[in-house]
Amino acid sequence: MRIKRNPTREVRIGSVTIGAGHPIVVQSMCATKTTNVEATVEQIDRLAAAGAGVVRLAVDNQAELRALVEIRRRTTANLSVDLQENYRLAVDVAPWVDKIRYNPGHLGHSEPERSWQDKVRTIVDAAAAGDCALRIGVNCGSIDPAKTTDRAADDQIGPMLESVSEHCELLDSLGFRRYCVSLKDSNPARVVALNRRFAAERPDVPIHLGVTEAGMPPEGILKTRRALEPLLAEGIGDTLRVSLTVPNDRKQEEIEAGRQILARVAAGEGLADDAPPADEATGLNIISCPSCSRVENERFVELAGQIREMTRYAAPWPITIAVMGCRVNGPGETDHADLGVWCGPQHVRLKRGTEPIGSFGYDEILARLKIELDRLIEART
Ligand code: SF4
Numbered sequence: 001m002r003i004k005r006n007p008t009r010e011v012r013i014g015s016v017t018i019g020a021g022h023p024i025v026v027q028s029m030c031a032t033k034t035t036n037v038e039a040t041v042e043q044i045d046r047l048a049a050a051g052a053g054v055v056r057l058a059v060d061n062q063a064e065l066r067a068l069v070e071i072r073r074r075t076t077a078n079l080s081v082d083l084q085e086n087y088r089l090a091v092d093v094a095p096w097v098d099k100i101r102y103n104p105g106h107l108g109h110s111e112p113e114r115s116w117q118d119k120v121r122t123i124v125d126a127a128a129a130g131d132c133a134l135r136i137g138v139n140c141g142s143i144d145p146a147k148t149t150d151r152a153a154d155d156q157i158g159p160m161l162e163s164v165s166e167h168c169e170l171l172d173s174l175g176f177r178r179y180c181v182s183l184k185d186s187n188p189a190r191v192v193a194l195n196r197r198f199a200a201e202r203p204d205v206p207i208h209l210g211v212t213e214a215g216m217p218p219e220g221i222l223k224t225r226r227a228l229e230p231l232l233a234e235g236i237g238d239t240l241r242v243s244l245t246v247p248n249d250r251k252q253e254e255i256e257a258g259r260q261i262l263a264r265v266a267a268g269e270g271l272a273d274d275a276p277p278a279d280e281a282t283g284l285n286i287i288s289c290p291s292c293s294r295v296e297n298e299r300f301v302e303l304a305g306q307i308r309e310m311t312r313y314a315a316p317w318p319i320t321i322a323v324m325g326c327r328v329n330g331p332g333e334t335d336h337a338d339l340g341v342w343c344g345p346q347h348v349r350l351k352r353g354t355e356p357i358g359s360f361g362y363d364e365i366l367a368r369l370k371i372e373l374d375r376l377i378e379a380r381t
Contacts, residue, residue, distance in 0.1 A: 014078030014098030019206035025053035094130025141333030229270030
């Protein structure tokens with residue numbers, strides 16, 4: 001059985017094309033340091049061998065840009081770059097990659113005096129000159145602040161959809177059609193709602209599906225299945241990523257999990273929309289980032305695993321703990337969790353909701369987190 005597909009338009013990304021009924025492309029992102037060219041090329045090749053149609057890299061500065069040029073020389077894989085705060089890097093990276101992802105929520109971080117529309121024009125011009133596709137990548141942890149000011153605090157879907165829609169309109173008005181969008185959240189039900197609504201509003205735009213910070217397998221795979229399988233069965237989705245917190249030598253598991261999702265949906269065996277909720281809806285929910293070049297201490301993945309083990313006793317409690325690998329996204333993406341930790345080079349920051357608790361050594365954080373978790377359980381008993 002073939003997967004039913006929405007009639008989105010065609011978008012070429014190097015040697016693959018998404019949309020318009022083309023096969024759904026599974027992709028991933030390198031978690032090696034981009035400046036470590038050897039390790040990054042090895043990871044790209046391993047991901048490509050596992051079936052990745054596109055591999056994303058983080059490039060945040062000139063040293064990573066120089067590494068990217070060398071990486072490009074050493075691999076034929078289709079490469080995408082993830083832009084963060086510095087939108088101007090689009091001009092430098094575009095000649096070396098096949099796709100650029102930008103996040104509307106990060107455009108205000110540099111040159112606040114310049115309008116977001118001008119910044120997007122810079123990115124679009126760079127993509128057009130460099131023969132690149134674009135992804136407008138909206139993420140629950142970094143929503144454009146201009147979209148959230150007049151909204152109820154619990155309305156996450158409205159601001160994300162508004163943000164992506166205005167960027168689509170701008171790209172359309174600039175005559176740039178080679179783009180796709182992603183609307184990622186760590187909550188599978190919200191991923192379903194977001195993408196259904198966007199697909200209904202813009203049936204022409206190809207969609208990159210994913211659950212952000214899905215966490216460690218097997219829970220991270222189950223969360224992703226609960227969002228992606230119902231969407232794919234409805235014809236929504238042209239490319240996908242399964243974001244898993246795994247060590248570098250297991251990163252290809254993201255591709256394997258993505259391919260299994262596609263095989264299940266093609267066989268009519270995907271999870272339905274009303275599948276019984278996973279733990280994140282009923283008990284302790286650990287969300288953790290998949291790590292990337294920006295991770296600030298290599299102990300991050302190990303720490304995420306230790307937190308999962310240490311917190312098993314709290315399984316029945318509906319408490320969310322977010323574990324993030326860096327200061328770029330860590331502070332924002334832990335705001336919605338009951339407890340959050342994000343990793344710095346020497347210390348781990350601990351938060352209760354949006355309130356910072358302190359900074360602790362890698363050997364101290366587990367005990368301190370347990371104290372906070374016990375307090376939370378006691379308050380809810
Ligand atoms: S939180 Fe930081 S380390 Fe983790 S995936 Fe996001 S940017 Fe990378």
